[in-house]
Amino acid sequence: MITISFYDTKPYDKEYFNLINEQYGFTINYFETKLSARTAKLAEGSDAVCAFVNDDVSAPAIDALDKLGVRLIAMRCAGYNNVDIRYAEGKIPVVRVPAYSPHAVAEHAMALLLTLNRRIHKAFLRTRDFNFSLNGLTGFDLHGKTIGVIGTGKIGAAFIDICRGFGTRILAYDVFRNNEWVEYVDLDTLLKESDVISLHCPLNPSTRHMINAKSIDKMKKGVFIVNTSRGALINSEALLYGLLNEKIGGACLDVYEEESELFYEDNSTAIVKDDILTRLICLPNVIVTSHQGFLTGEALTNIAATTLENISEFFADGSLDNQTLLENSKKLI
Numbered sequence: 608m609i610t611i612s613f614y615d616t617k618p619y620d621k622e623y624f625n626l627i628n629e630q631y632g633f634t635i636n637y638f639e640t641k642l643s644a645r646t647a648k649l650a651e652g653s654d655a656v657c658a659f660v661n662d663d664v665s666a667p668a669i670d671a672l673d674k675l676g677v678r679l680i681a682m683r684c685a686g687y688n689n690v691d692i693r694y695a696e697g698k699i700p701v702v703r704v705p706a707y708s709p710h711a712v713a714e715h716a717m718a719l720l721l722t723l724n725r726r727i728h729k730a731f732l733r734t735r736d737f738n739f740s741l742n743g744l745t746g747f748d749l750h751g752k753t754i755g756v757i758g759t760g761k762i763g764a765a766f767i768d769i770c771r772g773f774g775t776r777i778l779a780y781d782v783f784r785n786n787e788w789v790e791y792v793d794l795d796t797l798l799k800e801s802d803v804i805s806l807h808c809p810l811n812p813s814t815r816h817m818i819n820a821k822s823i824d825k826m827k828k829g830v831f832i833v834n835t836s837r838g839a840l841i842n843s844e845a846l847l848y849g850l851l852n853e854k855i856g857g858a859c860l861d862v863y864e865e866e867s868e869l870f871y872e873d874n875s876t877a878i879v880k881d882d883i884l885t886r887l888i889c890l891p892n893v894i895v896t897s898h899q900g901f902l903t904g905e906a907l908t909n910i911a912a913t914t915l916e917n918i919s920e921f922f923a924d925g926s927l928d929n930q931t932l933l934e935n936s937k938k939l940i
């Protein structure tokens with residue numbers, strides 16, 4: 608019987624994993640706590656560990672799991688910037704879910720953009736109070752605007768398809784020009800010409816803080832920035848400055864570079880010490896969601912199915928079809 612320890616689990620994880628696990632019959636121990644070197648010992652007796660985007664899968668945690676005899680780390684997400692895959696190599700294989708529903712994240716990116724641009728979140732609060740004033744709710748037509756998409760992989764491509772329906776001009780930037788239906792330009796042109804910039808590339812050393820004071824300087828005044836990828840693609844201090852001096856017209860953030868201690872938890876009675884996030888959230892032209900782009904029934908079903916299949920295959924015959932790609936990260940560093 609294979610035992611798996613799940614870290615950072617929420618009720619929706621249990622619901623979907625328990626359902627899919629009926630086909631596999633694994634023993635699953637769900638922990639609410641995040642994985643770290645300190646909490647790794649909870650996995651004692653487990654064959655595999657299942658972790659998520661804000662778990663700390665750095666070298667000390669990998670060492671701790673290795674000492675306990677854990678044989679596989681199964682990430683139940685696509686991104687793996689929180690895993691030291693160089694260090695894990697030769698110790699514990701790491702698998703992930705490369706695709707589960709690009710539409711879930713792309714649709715969330717568009718939902719954020721429409722919500723912020725048309726002030727739907729403000730209108731909802733107003734009308735609940737029978738305040739039917741429209742003052743301050745003016746948005747802009749997306750039709751005819753230029754949308755810059757950085758990263759044209761699975762989610763970027765789905766976002767581009769959605770944008771086409773709005774009659775927008777789409778500019779794309781990617782290190783690999785992998786979408787034949789879109790106009791690729793260099794990054795500077797995209798920054799200069801876009802009314803909306805949406806980020807869909809992974810976080811790695813070459814993309815960390817790709818949106819910074821210098822790149823913001825090159826953007827159009829009033830640009831909207833949408834980030835559903837990873838928080839550290841944006842230097843948050845530069846973003847805040849750009850919003851305060853009105854260079855940036857709006858920010859739609861599903862991710863934040865210092866999210867790991869805050870997101871997915873109810874901090875409503877805590878004194879949040881992160882001044883940048885606090886100021887961002889207070890601005891009328893910023894909308895923050897708690898890394899929920901993936902949160903659809905379809906995506907959760909696919910995540911559970913692929914994760915448990917990754918684990919099943921590994922313990923059946925050592926297959927690692929969805930292993931995290933060290934050679935890719937080497938290329939990018």
Ligand code: NAD
Pocket residue numbers: 685686705706709712757758759760761762763780781782783785807808809810813814835836837861862898899900901902
């Ligand atoms: P993908 O691998 O299909 O596509 C990523 C694209 O980024 C590729 O085309 C790649 O060539 C490109 N890229 C890599 N480095 C680049 C660079 N320096 N500049 C420009 N482009 C670059 O990945 P995907 O499935 O589309 O996911 C994209 C990202 O979305 C993930 O890495 C993850 O961080 C994020 N994500 C977020 C959520 C969420 O819930 N908000 C869920 C899933 C994924």
